[in-house]
Amino acid sequence: MHKICVIEGDGIGKEVVPATIQVLEATGLPFEFVYAEAGDEVYKRTGKALPEETIETALDCEAVLFGAAGETAADVIVKLRQILDTYANVRPVKAYKGVKCLRPDIDYVIVRENTEGLYKGIEAEIDEGVTIATRVITEKACERIFRFAFNLAEERKKMGKEGKVTCAHKANVLKLTDGLFKKIFYKVAEEYNDIKAEDYYIDAMNMYIITKPQVFDVVVTSNLFGDILSDGAAGTVGGLGLAPSANIGDEHGLFEPVHGSAPDIAGKKIANPTATILSAVLMLRYLGEYEAADKVENALEEVLSLGLTTPDLGGNLNTFEMAEEVAKRVRGEK
Numbered sequence: 001m002h003k004i005c006v007i008e009g010d011g012i013g014k015e016v017v018p019a020t021i022q023v024l025e026a027t028g029l030p031f032e033f034v035y036a037e038a039g040d041e042v043y044k045r046t047g048k049a050l051p052e053e054t055i056e057t058a059l060d061c062e063a064v065l066f067g068a069a070g071e072t073a074a075d076v077i078v079k080l081r082q083i084l085d086t087y088a089n090v091r092p093v094k095a096y097k098g099v100k101c102l103r104p105d106i107d108y109v110i111v112r113e114n115t116e117g118l119y120k121g122i123e124a125e126i127d128e129g130v131t132i133a134t135r136v137i138t139e140k141a142c143e144r145i146f147r148f149a150f151n152l153a154e155e156r157k158k159m160g161k162e163g164k165v166t167c168a169h170k171a172n173v174l175k176l177t178d179g180l181f182k183k184i185f186y187k188v189a190e191e192y193n194d195i196k197a198e199d200y201y202i203d204a205m206n207m208y209i210i211t212k213p214q215v216f217d218v219v220v221t222s223n224l225f226g227d228i229l230s231d232g233a234a235g236t237v238g239g240l241g242l243a244p245s246a247n248i249g250d251e252h253g254l255f256e257p258v259h260g261s262a263p264d265i266a267g268k269k270i271a272n273p274t275a276t277i278l279s280a281v282l283m284l285r286y287l288g289e290y291e292a293a294d295k296v297e298n299a300l301e302e303v304l305s306l307g308l309t310t311p312d313l314g315g316n317l318n319t320f321e322m323a324e325e326v327a328k329r330v331r332g333e334k
């Protein structure tokens with residue numbers, strides 16, 4: 001039995017998450033879904049965006065499936081990532097047939113350090129009109145994120161990928177913090193003889209994900225750089241409606257679409273469930289359910305290539321109809 005903490009959250013989270021549960025149930029795997037609340041709505045009602053019971057449930061379950069929070073996102077998802085110590089934010093960037101992409105052969109993964117950097121949130125007003133933020137880079141966090149990236153490259157190599165890790169940083173300007181980042185990258189690289197290691201400055205990297213995205217395999221970078229780079233990368237393979245993510249630590253895994261609560265389309269049942277379904281695929285792999293993961297991904301790929309989609313991709317299905325097309329194929333009915 002896989003015990004999964006399900007947090008729908010706000011806005012379209014209440015649509016894309018139930019639609020994804022529809023698909024997960026179609027796998028026939030033994031799931032126990034434990035529902036928990038977080039986000040703007042529960043904040044308005046109780047004064048707490050991330051209630052204690054939700055934290056307990058998240059800690060107690062094998063994995064967390066999260067939708068989106070609204071204005072309270074920083075108090076919910078950033079906190080949850082910290083509490084669960086999910087230090088690796090994994091964002092696959094993959095072109096699917098039937099989706100408008102920059103190139104059809106894009107298939108790489110961005111691994112973003114999830115616990116420090118500028119998002120440590122250490123800010124101060126040191127004088128009137130003068131504010132500062134502290135960027136934290138530690139050897140310990142570098143080592144574990146790079147090891148994670150190289151292990152992922154090894155896994156992908158077994159599946160026919162190149163076996164390469166690209167580190168993006170700005171060590172020429174941020175001499176101490178990114179100097180350390182780069183130094184530890186090459187130190188960890190020495191442990192992996194079979195995996196290539198290379199590095200680029202983050203600004204150039206931002207260009208390369210547009211001009212030569214097909215050459216990347218695993219890209220690893222710090223927190224803020226990864227946040228920006230991965231949204232841009234999502235844009236090269238169809239946009240936010242398709243971008244999944246996994247937050248992985250040594251004890252916990254939290255899976256969520258990259259997008260937010262999308263108040264502009266919430267309640268209309270037109271949100272694309274793809275990003276959340278793909279996040280569930282990452283969750284299935286995390287749970288060791290590789291066969292079911294492939295089944296769901298293949299079913300989704302077929303549905304996308306047939307144009308059986310929500311309006312953002314040019315189709316005329318609603319969120320739940322699109323998910324049902326995937327579920328039918330997972331059940332073998334189509």
Ligand code: NAI
Binds near residue numbers: 012256262275312
């Ligand atoms: P957003 O991702 O919610 O929406 C950006 C644009 O993409 C909107 O036009 C939206 O309609 C569209 N979009 C997003 N997901 C889509 C989907 N599945 N299907 C079709 N179209 C989709 O980002 P925005 O507008 O910057 O933020 C809205 C709220 O979400 C804010 O309150 C913000 O704080 C929160 N947020 C929460 C996140 C989280 O919980 N992880 C992440 C990002 C934003």
Ligand code: MG
Binds near residue numbers: 227231
């Ligand atoms: Mg972001």
